[in-house]
């Protein structure tokens with residue numbers, strides 16, 4: 147049996163332990179939802195106040211130059227680049243993941259239309275995050291492509307010479323299963339297809355090597371593991387061999403070669419700057435900088451590699467404790483056990499005789515006890531209901547994991563989750 151004392155000893159010996167001081171976690175809360183909305187860096191309120199009160203309130207429009215507002219999308223992109231295996235000046239922080247996906251998939255389709263016009267398929271996973279599928283569906287309709295959805299284990303077989311673009315999310319949002327980015331990219335390239343990777347559940351959670359994988363396009367999220375705050379801008383990366391080949395379709399003035407020349411004709415900026423569209427949201431970008439600063443603080447402690455090792459230790463511990471303490475409550479594991487096949491979350495399932503998993507109510511009962519995870523609905527057959535727990539090694543410790551599983555044990559053992567109050571659905575789950 148793993149004891150709370152064992153976990154406290156591991157925390158005491160953890161060289162990353164100090165990083166949690168950079169974050170504000172309310173007392174009594176064990177936050178296992180950083181994969182959906184990262185926790186607030188303690189530096190964020192003062193940074194927001196500085197941007198609003200001094201840069202905006204006092205310096206007014208001069209701040210575009212004096213505070214460097216105008217280059218914030220590129221500067222944050224450069225700060226983020228090492229976390230995803232990109233080089234300097236290859237990433238910009240801008241817009242949302244959905245919008246950036248629209249831009250890169252459009253560019254990928256434009257390239258395919260020129261290079262291989264007979265190819266008419268876009269392939270993705272049926273269990274991909276819905277917005278990725280919706281954006282792909284919309285673009286396919288508009289551009290005369292067919293969107294083919296397959297299960298994860300059918301991707302290799304779906305890669306035929308008819309495929310123009312493969313659109314995948316690196317770490318699955320429901321199960322936490324992680325694709326072999328280099329292997330899948332190589333398989334797609336072998337049939338002449340290009341790959342768009344969504345790193346929403348990877349950036350800041352697992353080491354990513356876009357250059358090493360020879361990837362084509364990538365997008366990702368600022369408000370999950372990067373802790374940029376609600377609705378934080380997303381990021382976009384394009385391999386330099388592709389960047390200057392096509393305009394992205396949202397050819398706004400911030401992507402222009404000389405926006406303040408105010409010329410009537412569009413001329414795209416060189417490089418990744420052409421993936422900008424309109425005036426950037428400076429307050430939101432500034433908050434994301436606080437999130438990225440936490441990764442800079444982790445750098446002397448071993449950086450992403452050390453964070454990954456701790457994330458795997460935390461998730462291994464969670465799995466082991468669930469097995470030890472919650473046996474007999476019909477829980478199953480939806481996340482692969484092998485380290486190289488999973489991200490930084492653990493997803494549980496629950497079987498039940500009457501077909502109702504209880505997953506939603508169990509998560510609500512846990513939240514009432516201060517253990518914040520979330521619920522993702524299944525489709526009733528191949529993909530079951532999920533109790534989802536994200537582990538952010540920047541601010542979680544081993545004793546937190548122990549306490550979370552202890553609370554899960556109590557929720558299940560007491561049956562309290564069956565109370566009516568835990569069945570009420572909210573607009574956002």
Ligand SMILES: *Cc1c(COP(=O)(O)O)cnc(C)c1O
Nearest residue numbers: 242243244275277315319344346
């Ligand atoms: C969270 C998430 C998104 C979010 O997209 P928004 O445009 O920020 O709403 C997109 N794709 C994946 C895979 C995600 O996990």
